[in-house]
Amino acid sequence: MLIKKGIAASLGIAIGRAHIVKEENILIEQKEIPPEKIKAEIKRFRDALDKTKSDLDLIRAKVLTVLGKQHAKLIDSHHLILSDPLITKEVPKLIAEKGLNAEFALSEILDRAEQEFEKIDDEFFHERKHDVFDVGKKIISNLVNSEKVSLKDIKEPVIIIAHNLYPSDTLHIRESNKVLGFCMDLGSKSSHTAIFAQSMGIPAVVGLSDISRQIQSGDSVIVDGEQGMVIIAPTAEIIAKYKLRQEELHKQEIFFHRLKGLPAITRDGHRINLMVNLDSSADVQELAAARSEGVGLFRTEFLYMNRDAVPTEDEQLKAYSNVARALGSLPLTIRTADIGGDRATQLGIKGLKDERNPFMGFRGIRLFIKYPELLKTQLRAIYKANAGATIKIMIPMVSSLNEVTTVKEMAQEVKTELSEEGFEIKKDPEFGVMVEIPAAAIILDSLLGEIDFVSIGTNDLVQYTLAVDRINQYVSELYEPFHPAVLRLINLVVQTAHKKGKPVSVCGEMASDPYAIPLLVGLGVDILSVPMKMYLRAKFSVRIMNFERFAALAQQALGLPTSEQIRKMVEEELK
Amino acid sequence: MIKKDLRVINELGIHARPAGMLANTASKFACELKLIKDKMEVNCKSIMGVMTLAAGKDSTLTVVASGSDEAAAMAAIEELFASKFDED
Numbered sequence: 001m002l003i004k005k006g007i008a009a010s011l012g013i014a015i016g017r018a019h020i021v022k023e024e025n026i027l028i029e030q031k032e033i034p035p036e037k038i039k040a041e042i043k044r045f046r047d048a049l050d051k052t053k054s055d056l057d058l059i060r061a062k063v064l065t066v067l068g069k070q071h072a073k074l075i076d077s078h079h080l081i082l083s084d085p086l087i088t089k090e091v092p093k094l095i096a097e098k099g100l101n102a103e104f105a106l107s108e109i110l111d112r113a114e115q116e117f118e119k120i121d122d123e124f125f126h127e128r129k130h131d132v133f134d135v136g137k138k139i140i141s142n143l144v145n146s147e148k149v150s151l152k153d154i155k156e157p158v159i160i161i162a163h164n165l166y167p168s169d170t171l172h173i174r175e176s177n178k179v180l181g182f183c184m185d186l187g188s189k190s191s192h193t194a195i196f197a198q199s200m201g202i203p204a205v206v207g208l209s210d211i212s213r214q215i216q217s218g219d220s221v222i223v224d225g226e227q228g229m230v231i232i233a234p235t236a237e238i239i240a241k242y243k244l245r246q247e248e249l250h251k252q253e254i255f256f257h258r259l260k261g262l263p264a265i266t267r268d269g270h271r272i273n274l275m276v277n278l279d280s281s282a283d284v285q286e287l288a289a290a291r292s293e294g295v296g297l298f299r300t301e302f303l304y305m306n307r308d309a310v311p312t313e314d315e316q317l318k319a320y321s322n323v324a325r326a327l328g329s330l331p332l333t334i335r336t337a338d339i340g341g342d343r344a345t346q347l348g349i350k351g352l353k354d355e356r357n358p359f360m361g362f363r364g365i366r367l368f369i370k371y372p373e374l375l376k377t378q379l380r381a382i383y384k385a386n387a388g389a390t391i392k393i394m395i396p397m398v399s400s401l402n403e404v405t406t407v408k409e410m411a412q413e414v415k416t417e418l419s420e421e422g423f424e425i426k427k428d429p430e431f432g433v434m435v436e437i438p439a440a441a442i443i444l445d446s447l448l449g450e451i452d453f454v455s456i457g458t459n460d461l462v463q464y465t466l467a468v469d470r471i472n473q474y475v476s477e478l479y480e481p482f483h484p485a486v487l488r489l490i491n492l493v494v495q496t497a498h499k500k501g502k503p504v505s506v507c508g509e510m511a512s513d514p515y516a517i518p519l520l521v522g523l524g525v526d527i528l529s530v531p532m533k534m535y536l537r538a539k540f541s542v543r544i545m546n547f548e549r550f551a552a553l554a555q556q557a558l559g560l561p562t563s564e565q566i567r568k569m570v571e572e573e574l575k
Numbered sequence: 576m577i578k579k580d581l582r583v584i585n586e587l588g589i590h591a592r593p594a595g596m597l598a599n600t601a602s603k604f605a606c607e608l609k610l611i612k613d614k615m616e617v618n619c620k621s622i623m624g625v626m627t628l629a630a631g632k633d634s635t636l637t638v639v640a641s642g643s644d645e646a647a648a649m650a651a652i653e654e655l656f657a658s659k660f661d662e663d
Contacts, residue, residue, distance in 0.1 A: 076595060077591045077592060077594075077595040077622065080595040080598055080599060080622040081622055081623060083602070084598065084620075084621045084622050084623050084624075085618060085620055085621050086618075086621050086623050086624065113623050113627070116623075116627040117626075117627055119627075120627065120629040121629075122629050122631060132623055132626075
């Protein structure tokens, strides 16, 4: 038995078999090849090599005409890697000797090579490993294309183990519906995958540094999403203990269900609005069941995922109308898509270059303002979907007043256009900004004239305030929502907005943290918007707290110098 | 078997392209060719192996050739080192 400590990313306990996911969306499973099929397996590998070679020739021809001879030489070294005896001889040897499938044998060889590269201190040489893995990935994808193994096709319930999962992977996980839990080498409590896991109610532990190398597919694993632990090859005793805990959690769940339909009101009668975050229009069924008070954040990025063209107005209209209809008279806050440059490139938008630091880069409203057609299409779809006049529009990644006025001018244009087309607009949707960049918090007073509401995206606000990349394992422990700087910024936002009578919501991960909820409510936040699976849990936190008490404690917290002291104060109060 | 110590004199050391040239040249010969640096031994015909040596400027590599055409192979490798792998 081996216990690995990581970051608890999504509550719950999963007990099951591990399923390793290698990079690039491709699942590499170890399969046993019977002796009579070894020859065919080696041929399959050689075919993939040949296919990769001809792919490279095509690329080389393109590179030569577009970039010139010097760059084409890089492709030549890729060719040499393809004919490297490590690949041409060692892989077939491994297939023959151990009866391994080609993908697995190749990835074993590449892993060995990577370990050699990892030993190199010299950064210049060290970085050359990417050349090797580029080629390796190409061969693997040629092998796998004929096999079609993907996350979508998981047949048995499994626990996914991965180095890193991408948003597109998480969509496949949703589709497969066979994932009991997952563990990742990278990630923090607020990375995309963690948010996804929370919204799906899938237990997850992330930030485990090298778990994907320590587990083999098929190993027995327990994911403890409460304490952030992964137990590999647990004893029968441990399994029994966790099964018991699973039952307890299940009972708790039943208890929370009794809160359905009850208001989010503190013990001393302070009422807040509790809403849900939505990641796709597929959750509409559950939405009605949750009996929430509306959608505080509808992330529209899903419309742009796993495809190679921008979603049309009609597609978007359909998605928004579905959700608006399901909500009836309850508010629906749609955030215009917060996609980055890499995604835009995949959607066929030309002229974008790779960014060194995408978090600080071209995303959210910045990208939509540079590509106004994207913004316009989304606004048109939203206006058309707003038949019930319940929709609000939220702008992500705002850092200046100009961005807000540009969006509003565009909205005016859209409105004129639509009425010229004979489309009747009953009511203008409300506009709001996401406060994620500290600049937006600091100049909020200047933005309030243009907007009707404010929503604090705490995940990004924490990351930008503390200058901590939340998926960088070296600094992720510095990511601290209870940092006094963060609380003071939230306080500033609430105070500024309330002076003008405008409501403030919090839609980041803090909004469902049982320790953060009383502080946020104490600071005067009007709306909390949480993942659907956390909805009743969050309501419970609101209903057991005393507003007057926490309003006073929150004021005290604003004067404390460290996050440790703030956490301790809240923990002692909630004990 | 013949054995020789060769010094890396080109500015960038044996990065991807020189490693490729070494592997490419070595592959033309039937004999076994090994490169040794600081007790690390790799097959000279393997570009990945050669790259992992991380041989920078002024490092010294031991080349070991053994087989029927070992002399010709050693000469060809020596020539590559001396020509600074066509750099500059």
